[in-house]
Amino acid sequence: MTQEQSEDLVKRILFQVAPELEGEDVDPDEPFREQFEIDSMDFLNLVIGLNKETGIEIPEEDYPKLETLSGCVAYLNQRKGQT
Amino acid sequence: MSDFKMPSLGADMDAGTLVEWLKQPGDKLGKGDVIAVVETQKGAIEIEVFHDAVMGVHLVEPGERVTVGTTIARLDDGEIEEPEHEAAAPPSALPATETLAPAAVAHIRKPEEERLKITPAARKRAEEMGIDLQIVSPDAAGVIGLAELEAAAKGQTPILTRTKAGIDPVEMRRAIAAAMARSKREIPHYYVSSDLDVTALMTWLEGENRKRPVAERLLYAVPLIRALCLSLAKTPELNGIHEGDVFRPDEAVHAGIAVSMRGGGLIAPAILNADTLDLDVLRKALADLVQRVRAGRLKSSEMTSATVTISNLGEKTADMLMPVIYPPQVAIIGCGQIRETARFKSGAWQARRVMTVTVAADHRVSDGRIAARFLNDAQRQLDHPEKL
Known part of the structure; x- marks a missing residue:
């Protein structure tokens, strides 16, 4: 997956979790929580979506790495590389 | 024949707009069936019927806005006969008795x-x-x-x-203001709070979630709500409805869950019989409720039947809140974020995780001692998460 594909994937899942954000610009480095009022349940749904789409098992300890768009992309690429 | 009136879906609602009829004249209605969708300040609400009947006539057309109490349809609740055009009712039309599933189950829909x-x-x-x-x-x-x-x-x-999911933020703010102004005017609030130790809960939860696939992991809100509901079930003075100078405690805990809307606003629909739901059923009920709050699709029973409210601020928010009771309820439980702190315990300083839980309750019904007893019981529940 290229950087761009990963980014599109994360954004698509984010917009599924919070449909009213569809089309919004996402700042890659600002946490979703601050940027879009994403709460714990939205965040869990985001993690569920990432797991479903990529098959990557995401342990709870890794959640802090997924708080931003750039964090998600880096994490996906790193974990993809391992499998 | 009986009149079906525009229901009041909260202390603050004065009128609603009929969006659509989901049952047509001649349709058989079972208790709990959704018969119409009404647009309110809190979004589109599915209106349920509370007894078996047959839809008679619609008196209000989609698009019409009418005040609470206006008759919007007439129901035929006498002999439920097979209307002629329905002589060959499909087998899927269950007898009314079979639709009387336990309320809690009925509200957890896939x-x-x-x-x-x-x-x-x-x-x-x-x-x-x-x-x-x-x-x-x-x-x-x-x-x-x-x-x-x-x-x-x-x-x-x-x-x-x-x-914004059909919700007008200005209208919603007005609705919140009306309900909260009434609360502050009529309810003599008192507040009691404790820092509850949630170290055992969080340690247990981390182990539990390691065993679970992502989709079945528990947010800490789930065991927290379960613990609070079990304690509420033992504290009738905090769980019920105060109307017309009379307090009626409820045997069931219908827990209103405060859910915030992105962009502002708050709705607190109820999870019915929350004290009877195990962790996994509660997890699904909570996910379903939050999803429907944000999609603007709640049921009338969820809007009107809460016997108490739980407001959980969540992660990365603030330590403590002093919540305002939602009338006609008599208590609301406010949960701050979990924070790490040093506590002197068993003769030594220890790193512990705590949550400040505040009970706001109604002095017409109870005193601080009751709220303190509730908090102590909640602490006991939280100390044994494996039993939740």
């Missing part, structure tokens, strides 16, 4: 089942654009969404951005 024929965003957009939904063809799954609406409008309408 996402597939609650897929709406029209999405709330599409409904709102259609109204704004003046599009008759009859002319819109649904997608392959039978759903009318924004895309289908756009197709029907054939590009002659401007594309809107960011809808």
Whole structure:
């Protein structure tokens, strides 16, 4: 997956979790929580979506790495590389 | 015949707009059936009927706004006969008794089942654009969404951005203000709070979630709500309805869960019989409720039957809140964020995780001692998460 594909994937899942954000610009480095009022349940749904789409098992300890768009992309690429 | 009136869906509602009838004259109605959708300050609410009957006549047309208490339909509740045109009722038309599933179960619907024929965003957009939904063809799954609406409008309408699930934030703010002003005017609040130790809970939860696939992991809100509901079930003075100078405690705990809307606003619909739901059922009920709050699709019973409210601020928020009771309830439990702190315990300083839990309750019904007893019981529940 290229950087761009990963980014599109994360954004698509984010917009599924919070449909009213569809089309919004996402700042890659600002946490979703601050940027879009994403709460714990939205965040869990985001993690569920990432797991479903990529098959990557995401342990709870890794959640802090997924708080931003750039964090998600880096994490996906790193974990993809391992499998 | 009986009159079916526009229900009041909260202390603050004075009128509602009928969006659509889901039951037509002659249709058989079982207790709990959704018969209509009404637009309120809190979004589109599904209106349920509370006894078995047959839909008689509609007295209000879609699009009409009427005050609470206006008769909107007449129901035939005498002999439930097979209407002629329904002589060959499909076998799927269950006898009324079989629709009396336990309330709690009835409200936990799978996402597939609650897929709406029209999405709330599409409904709102259609109204704004003046599009008759009859002319819109649904997608392959039978759903009318924004895309289908756009197709029907054939590009002659401007594309809107960011809808808010059919909820007008100004109206919602007005509704919250009305309910909270009434609360502060009528209810003599008192507040009691403790820092509850949630170290055992969080340690247990981390182990539990390691065993669970992502989709089944528990947010800490789930065991927290369970613990609070078990303690509420033992504290009737905090769980019930105060109306007309009389307090009626409730045997069941219908826990209103404060859910915030992105962009502002708050709705606290109830999870019915929450004290009887195990962790996994509660997890699904909570996910379902939050999803429907944000999609603007709640049921009338969820809006009116809460016997107490839980307001959980959540991660990365603030340490403590002093919540305001939602009338006609008599208590609300406010949970701050979990924080790490040093506590002197068993003769040594220890790193512990604590949550400040505040009970706001009604002095017409109880005193601080009751709230303290409740908090102590909640601590005991939280100390044994494996039993939750």
